Amino acid sequence: MAKNAWQELALAMLSLALPFAANAQDAAAVLGPVADALQIEEVKALKVVAAGSGYEKRSTEPRPASVPAALVAAGRATADPSSPMYVPPPAPRARSYFRIVSQVQELDLAAESLEIEQVRASSSAPDAAREPATTTTIDANADWSLRHRYWLTPHAFVAGALAHDASVGMETLDGTEYRVVSFTVDGHEVRGYVDPADKLVRVRTTVDGEDGETDVIESFFDWTEQGELTFPSMLIRKENGELAEVLVVQEIDTGTSG
Numbered sequence: 001m002a003k004n005a006w007q008e009l010a011l012a013m014l015s016l017a018l019p020f021a022a023n024a025q026d027a028a029a030v031l032g033p034v035a036d037a038l039q040i041e042e043v044k045a046l047k048v049v050a051a052g053s054g055y056e057k058r059s060t061e062p063r064p065a066s067v068p069a070a071l072v073a074a075g076r077a078t079a080d081p082s083s084p085m086y087v088p089p090p091a092p093r094a095r096s097y098f099r100i101v102s103q104v105q106e107l108d109l110a111a112e113s114l115e116i117e118q119v120r121a122s123s124s125a126p127d128a129a130r131e132p133a134t135t136t137t138i139d140a141n142a143d144w145s146l147r148h149r150y151w152l153t154p155h156a157f158v159a160g161a162l163a164h165d166a167s168v169g170m171e172t173l174d175g176t177e178y179r180v181v182s183f184t185v186d187g188h189e190v191r192g193y194v195d196p197a198d199k200l201v202r203v204r205t206t207v208d209g210e211d212g213e214t215d216v217i218e219s220f221f222d223w224t225e226q227g228e229l230t231f232p233s234m235l236i237r238k239e240n241g242e243l244a245e246v247l248v249v250q251e252i253d254t255g256t257s258g
């Protein structure tokens with residue numbers, strides 16, 4: 001009787017452990033082609049040089065209402081809100097545009113850190129004044145409001161998923177079924193979407209802030225051979241569905257000798 005009880009207990013424990021082992025195996029199988037493309041086992045550091053556009057949140061301070069002068073001059077509107085001719089001004093855009101003249105991302109997979117150096121200009125005009133370069137360093141102890149940027153990079157996500165107890169699910173978006181690899185780090189879930197062609201097309205997470213929870217999605221487009229590995233040519237980040245950054249990759253340098 002005692003022997004049978006121990007056998008039943010062992011079988012129960014094994015049945016509980018099997019889903020976790022299967023999930024880990026499935027995650028490795030799903031991410032295998034992506035890991036090969038990124039050369040996860042060889043690449044220890046990565047420098048990505050890009051340029052593009054940025055969109056940052058505007059000040060939340062209310063602005064005085066104003067009616068376009070052209071409408072007033074044409075007699076089609078008035079600046080008096082109590083008038084039946086009053087035309088409310090259009091709502092201000094939630095984000096303001098700036099041009100990213102250059103952005104250099106230096107990723108250190110061993111230290112799990114990311115350094116971003118950015119030079120921006122206020123407009124897309126070729127002669128627009130450039131602001132001094134700014135550098136943001138995101139190390140392993142950074143607050144999640146910055147830390148999530150590290151995990152949104154293709155190399156960090158794949159390496160993190162393979163090192164953690166990642167699970168695999170399915171999700172259909174716009175008629176396409178994706179395999180979704182998820183793992184939790186620093187108390188936050190990070191999800192990667194792999195399409196039917198074995199391409200990692202987006203990484204998603206959430207960030208808590210003063211305005212509530214922000215849904216952050218980094219999408220990867222046009223995977224092409226760049227030097228010694230395959231990497232997306234365009235990176236687009238959205239926050240709560242609004243554009244935050246569009247980058248066109250210009251150059252990649254791997255630290256394979258490290």
